[in-house]
Amino acid sequence: MSISLATLIADIDQADSPERLIAAVQALATARLEAGIPTLIRALGFNNPGAAVTAVKGLVQMGDAAVMPLLTLLDDYNYGARAYAIRALAAIADPRALDVLLSAAETDFAPSVRRAAIKGVGHLHWLKLPDSEQTIAQSRTYSTLLRVFQDADWSLRYAAIAGLQALGQSAPALQPHILADLGGFQDADVAVQARIAWAIATLQSPQPVPHSFPHPHPLTS
């Protein structure tokens, strides 16, 4: 009952309605074929949000195998597709995506993409980097998150606190610095201030709260 990759791809290319397209992308995602990754990435640019969200979920399930294709096929000219790719990279959390995620966190024009990248960089799996690179990568992330915290948009500052908390948990050496920063932050926004208090409480708790961040299905926000 195995269906060939060629058939799955043909079904996507021949889909003649949005519903059929989504179903075809879903079928390819479910097959979990590494060779199908470039087609899933192509589906991010079909201008069909349902298909794109389905493809993102499929790519996240493929995990590390999808990282290099996502980075090399990143579409600089289609911002819709790029946003989905950034969300997938943030959810997979492979540190090879660091540069792309830091850049999205600081400069993407879509706040929803920035929020996903800002939170995502704090959660990267640093241990996958060579020892010599871990500290540099973490401190670059740290500076970026501190800069983002200067943004006028409350939701980006909120995301920056979530990112800093995650970084404090994933990079123990930075934790005392992050706690000191958080203690000094004052935010006029009640929601951001509450998030700061929660981040401090979480980082200070002797048994750190286990990562309660199951990666949500990246939606088209």
Next chain:
Amino acid sequence: MLDGTPESQFEESTTGSDAAGAEALTVEQAIANLAHPDTSLRYYAAWWLGKFRVSDPAAVEALMAALSDESDRTELGGYPLRRNAARALGKLGDRRAVPGLTACLSCEDFYVRESAAQSLGMLGDPSCIPALVSLLEGGVAAAVKIPGRPHLAQPYESVLEALGALGATDAVELIRPFAEHPLQRVQYSAVRALYQLTENPAYGDRLVAALQSNDINLRRVALSDLGAVGYLPAADAIATAATENSFKLFSLKGLLEYAVRQSPATLSADAIKVMTLMDSML
């Protein structure tokens, strides 16, 4: 050109970068531009002062004066500058604007009335309640569409929401029939106000049920209403609603603010629960 498009928080957050020269204006220039011969510069200056929340007393006074502008008119007899001035004054938090905005509730331009009602709801001064109530005159029977225009006789949604925000408990019986108005958006506004005025969870639950609407725009309205009233029992339903994460994030923010107001000194379980959901919307 702005007829019928109430600016949402999302539109507003993007308008700044679209408008050429937004960064180039200074407070002094914006205030001076409110009296500029070019009406488009006046219109823009009024928006700008609200957008950047310039609560300088001179700005407030210039905007108050603009509420009775006669020179900037649309083909249909509207008052674009008055609309923008009324919107801006709601954001500046200066209650000196209340009498002028109250007078705007009887302006012939629907959109001036709508902007004034919204701003009065934000300024929190109950002295305008009788004037707001008078716009509900005739009840649901009078709340019908004006032929040839895209709106009803009065800006009912804004009026109902303002009455809820201002704690107009005496108006509850007047508001109640609007919860059965034929238009769902009007219903939601009434339900939202009734929840604020009575704290009866049945009204909150009606907004939660609205999250299941088939119309994505109505789902977004319900999210915004739930956020505005801070209805904590809605948290999970908000997080799973079928809309974009950004709308859910903004709605949950309203719940978080409510939870923090309930217990400002400590991190309550409610606040942590809402933040956990917000984190998953990032």
